[in-house]
Amino acid sequence: MTPSAGDETLxxxxxxxxxxxxxxxxxxxxxxxxxxxxVEVWSFLLRTSxxxxxxxxxxxxxPAVMQRDMHRxxxxxxxxxxxxxxAGVDDLAWSGPVGDVTGGAPLGLxxxxxxxxxxxxxxxxxxxxxxxxxxxxxxxxVDLSAGVAERGVTVVSGGAYGIDAAAHRGALSTDGxxxxxxxxxxxxxxxxxxxxxxERVRDEFLLVSENPPNQRPSRVxxxxxxxxxxxxxxxxxxxxxxxxxxxxxxxxxxxxxxxQVLAVPGAVTSSQSETPNQLIREGEATLVTCAAHILEALxxxxxxxxxxxxxxxxxxxxxxxxxxxxxxxxxxxxRSVDELAYDARVNVRECMAALxxxxxxxxxLPTDDGRWRLVxxxx
Amino acid sequence: MTPSAGDETLxxxxxxxxxxxxxxxxxxxxxxxxxxxxVEVWSFLLRTSxxxxxxxxxxxxxPAVMQRDMHRxxxxxxxxxxxxxxAGVDDLAWSGPVGDVTGGAPLGLxxxxxxxxxxxxxxxxxxxxxxxxxxxxxxxxVDLSAGVAERGVTVVSGGAYGIDAAAHRGALSTDGxxxxxxxxxxxxxxxxxxxxxxERVRDEFLLVSENPPNQRPSRVxxxxxxxxxxxxxxxxxxxxxxxxxxxxxxxxxxxxxxxQVLAVPGAVTSSQSETPNQLIREGEATLVTCAAHILEALxxxxxxxxxxxxxxxxxxxxxxxxxxxxxxxxxxxxRSVDELAYDARVNVRECMAALxxxxxxxxxLPTDDGRWRLVxxxx
Numbered sequence: 071m072t073p074s075a076g077d078e079t080l081x082x083x084x085x086x087x088x089x090x091x092x093x094x095x096x097x098x099x100x101x102x103x104x105x106x107x108x109v110e111v112w113s114f115l116l117r118t119s120x121x122x123x124x125x126x127x128x129x130x131x132x133p134a135v136m137q138r139d140m141h142r143x144x145x146x147x148x149x150x151x152x153x154x155x156x157a158g159v160d161d162l163a164w165s166g167p168v169g170d171v172t173g174g175a176p177l178g179l180x181x182x183x184x185x186x187x188x189x190x191x192x193x194x195x196x197x198x199x200x201x202x203x204x205x206x207x208x209x210x211x212v213d214l215s216a217g218v219a220e221r222g223v224t225v226v227s228g229g230a231y232g233i234d235a236a237a238h239r240g241a242l243s244t245d246g247x248x249x250x251x252x253x254x255x256x257x258x259x260x261x262x263x264x265x266x267x268x269e270r271v272r273d274e275f276l277l278v279s280e281n282p283p284n285q286r287p288s289r290v291x292x293x294x295x296x297x298x299x300x301x302x303x304x305x306x307x308x309x310x311x312x313x314x315x316x317x318x319x320x321x322x323x324x325x326x327x328x329x330q331v332l333a334v335p336g337a338v339t340s341s342q343s344e345t346p347n348q349l350i351r352e353g354e355a356t357l358v359t360c361a362a363h364i365l366e367a368l369x370x371x372x373x374x375x376x377x378x379x380x381x382x383x384x385x386x387x388x389x390x391x392x393x394x395x396x397x398x399x400x401x402x403x404x405r406s407v408d409e410l411a412y413d414a415r416v417n418v419r420e421c422m423a424a425l426x427x428x429x430x431x432x433x434x435l436p437t438d439d440g441r442w443r444l445v446x447x448x449x
Numbered sequence: 450m451t452p453s454a455g456d457e458t459l460x461x462x463x464x465x466x467x468x469x470x471x472x473x474x475x476x477x478x479x480x481x482x483x484x485x486x487x488v489e490v491w492s493f494l495l496r497t498s499x500x501x502x503x504x505x506x507x508x509x510x511x512p513a514v515m516q517r518d519m520h521r522x523x524x525x526x527x528x529x530x531x532x533x534x535x536a537g538v539d540d541l542a543w544s545g546p547v548g549d550v551t552g553g554a555p556l557g558l559x560x561x562x563x564x565x566x567x568x569x570x571x572x573x574x575x576x577x578x579x580x581x582x583x584x585x586x587x588x589x590x591v592d593l594s595a596g597v598a599e600r601g602v603t604v605v606s607g608g609a610y611g612i613d614a615a616a617h618r619g620a621l622s623t624d625g626x627x628x629x630x631x632x633x634x635x636x637x638x639x640x641x642x643x644x645x646x647x648e649r650v651r652d653e654f655l656l657v658s659e660n661p662p663n664q665r666p667s668r669v670x671x672x673x674x675x676x677x678x679x680x681x682x683x684x685x686x687x688x689x690x691x692x693x694x695x696x697x698x699x700x701x702x703x704x705x706x707x708x709q710v711l712a713v714p715g716a717v718t719s720s721q722s723e724t725p726n727q728l729i730r731e732g733e734a735t736l737v738t739c740a741a742h743i744l745e746a747l748x749x750x751x752x753x754x755x756x757x758x759x760x761x762x763x764x765x766x767x768x769x770x771x772x773x774x775x776x777x778x779x780x781x782x783x784r785s786v787d788e789l790a791y792d793a794r795v796n797v798r799e800c801m802a803a804l805x806x807x808x809x810x811x812x813x814l815p816t817d818d819g820r821w822r823l824v825x826x827x828x
Contacts, residue, residue, distance in 0.1 A: 336714065336717075359717040
C-alpha cells in the first residue's frame with residue numbers, strides 16, 4: 071500500500087509522539103513499531119488500560135506543546151525516509167543489545183543547526199574518550215580531529231568534557247565539520263560548561279538527539295546515545311579512556327555495528343590509556359597515531375596513508391667497507407691510512423677509496439700531515 | 450670420524466684463534482668453518498699469501514697473549530658443544546642476513562661471571578630500547594624486568610645507557626638474573642658510565658661477548674651483538690625506541706629467528722615511542738603493558754595472564770529498572786516514590802522494590818517525611 075500524503079502526516083505525527091515518550095533504545099517497542107507501524111502503536115498506547123509508565127506518559131503527551139518547544143529551540147524532527155535521515159543509523163536495526171540498552175534504530179531524531187545530517191555523515195568518524203583526559207590526550211585529540219576534518223571527514227562526538235570537547239574543537243579549528251550527539255533534549259546543552267562550544271557546533275553544524283526537549287540526560291540515555299555516536303561514524307576512534315569508561319560502551323556498539331575501532335596508544339603508566347592499550351592488545355582495535363592512519367581506515371581500498379619518512383643520515387648508503395673505515399676513526403684525533411685500514415679490516419687501496427667517499431659526504435677530512443680525521447661523528 | 454681428545458684441543462684452539470681475528474657475524478668465514486672445520490680454516494689463513502686484513506690479523510695472533518689476557522680478566526671461552534653453550538644461539542645458523550651483518554651462529558663466546566650461560570637462557574627474555582630513554586620508559590622497564598626476573602626469567606640486554614641499563618637494574622633489584630651482551634671485548638666494560646652496573650652483572654651473573662679482549666666496540670660489532678641479544682631470549686621486548694634505533698635491528702633479528710617481539714606502547718607525542726607504536730600497528734609486535742603479558746608470551750600454552758580486575762561499583766548488577774530509579778534521583782534533594790516512579794518509567798510497585806534494593810546497597814535512604822534521597826551519587 072502506497073502511503074498517501076495524509077498517511078505520511080499521521081505517520082510523522084505518531085512517530086514524533088512515540089519518540090517523545092519512549093526511552094531511547096527500547097527494543098521491544100521498536101519491534102512493535104516495525105511490525106505494526108507507528109500509528110497503530112501510538113493508538114494502542116493511548117487506549118491501553120495497563121498501569122505502565124509508558125502509557126501514562128503517552129496520555130500526558132501534548133502535540134501542541136511539543137511543536138511550541140521545537141519551534142522555540144529551533145529543532146526539526148527527522149524520521150526514516152526523510153532526505154536528511156542518516157544512512158548509518160539504520161544499521162542499528164541489526165545490532166545490539168549492548169549492556170542494558172537493547173538498541174535498535176531510533177524512531178526519529180531531533181536536530182538543531184544548519185547542517186544536513188545525511189550529507190555530514192557520508193564520510194565521518196566517531197571520536198570518543200575520557201571526560202577526565204590528560205593534557206596530552208587533549209592535544210592529540212585536537213590534532214587527530216583537525217587532521218581528518220580538514221580532509222572532509224565529519225567528527226562525531228558526545229559534547230562531554232575532555233576528549234569529546236577536544237574532538238569538536240579540533241574540527242572547528244580548521245574548516246572541517248563536527249556533530250555533537252546529546253543524551254538529553256536539545257532545549258539545553260549538556261554539560262553547561264561546554265555551552266559555548268556546543269552552541270558553536272549548533273550554529274555552524276548540528277546537534278543531534280534521540281530525546282525530546284525538556285528531557286534531562288540519564289545513565290541509560292548516555293548509553294543509548296553512545297550507540298548513535300558509533301552508528302554515525304564509519305569508524306570509532308578511542309583516544310583516552312580508563313578501564314571503566316563510556317568509551318568502552320561506544321566501542322561495543324561499534325563492534326556490534328561491524329564498524330572499525332581505532333585506538334590511540336598511550337603510556338602504560340597513564341590510567342587514561344588503559345582502555346586503548348587493552349583494546350589494541352586484544353585485537354579489538356587498530357593502533358593509530360596520526361590522522362593519516364584514520365583516513366586510511368576510512369578508505370581501506372584507497373591509497374594507503376603516506377609512511378612517515380625516516381630521516382636520512384650521511385652514513386646511509388655507505389658500503390660495509392666504507393662504514394668500517396668510518397667507524398675506525400677515533401672521535402677527535404687523526405689517524406693514518408694504514409692504521410684505519412688495519413682497524414677496519416680492509417686493505418690500503420680499499421681504505422683510500424673509502425676515505426674519498428667519506429670526504430665527498432663531508433664525513434672525513436685529510437689533515438696537513440697526510441693523516442685523516444672525522445668531521446663529525448654522528449651516532 | 451670421531452674426534453680424539455687431541456682433536457678437541459686443536460679444535461678449541463683454532464676456534465679461539467679464528468674468533469679472535471674474524472669480525473663477528475661474518476657469514477662467509479662461518480660457512481667455511483662449517484664445511485672444513487676450524488683447524489683447516491685457521492691453517493689456511495696462516496698459509497695464504499693473499500693481501501687480506503684477516504690474514505694479516507691471523508699472522509699477528511699470539512695464543513699465549515690471548516691466554517694471558519683471558520686469565521687476567523677472568524674470561525672463559527665457550528665453543529659449540531660445551532655444556533655451557535647456549536642453545537638459543539645455534540638458531541642463528543639459519544637466520545639473517547639483517548642489514549650489513551650476514552649473521553650465522555658465533556664461532557665461540559667469551560663470558561665473564563659465575564653464571565652458567567646455558568642454564569640462564571633456558572627461560573629468558575631480551576629487553577632493549579633507546580639509550581636516550583624517558584624517565585617513564587626507565588620506570589616501566591625496571592618494573593617489567595623486575596616482574597619477569599622474580600618469576601625466574603633471565604633478562605638479557607646490551608648494557609647501554611637508557612632502557613638497557615634499566616632492564617639490568619630491574620632484574621638486579623629483585624632476586625632475578627640478568628646477562629649483558631657486550632659489543633667489545635670483556636677486558637673493559639662499555640659504556641664506562643655503566644661500569645658499576647656492569648661489574649655487578651659480571652660479579653653476580655654473566656657478561657657475554659663474541660669479541661676478543663682488547664677489541665673496542667664498533668658499529669658493525671654493535672649490530673652483530675644485537676643478533677646475540679635476540680638469540681639469547683625466547684622473546685624480545687622493545688620498551689622505547691625512536692624511528693632510527695638499534696632496537697629496530699634487534700627486532701629484525703628476533704623476527705629472523707622466529708622469536709616473538711613484544712612492544713610497550715607509549716604516548717604518540719613521545720618520539721621515544723614511535724618504534725614500539727609502529728611495530729604494534731604493523732603487526733610486527735604484540736602490545737604488552739605488564740610483566741604478566743611478557744610471561745604469557747614466554748609460555749603461550751600455559752595459563753593466560755590474570756586479567757586486571759575491573760573495580761566494582763555499587764550500581765553493578767542492578768536491573769535496568771533499579772538503575773532507572775537510581776538515576777531518577779536528584780543529586781541532593783529528596784523525592785517521593787510517585788515522582789521517582791514517573792521519571793524512571795516504572796510503576797509504583799516496581800519503584801518500591803527498587804528502592805529496597807538501593808537501600809540495601811547503601812545507595813538510597815528514606816527521609817523522615819516518607820520521601821527518599823540518595824546517599825551518594827556515583828558517576
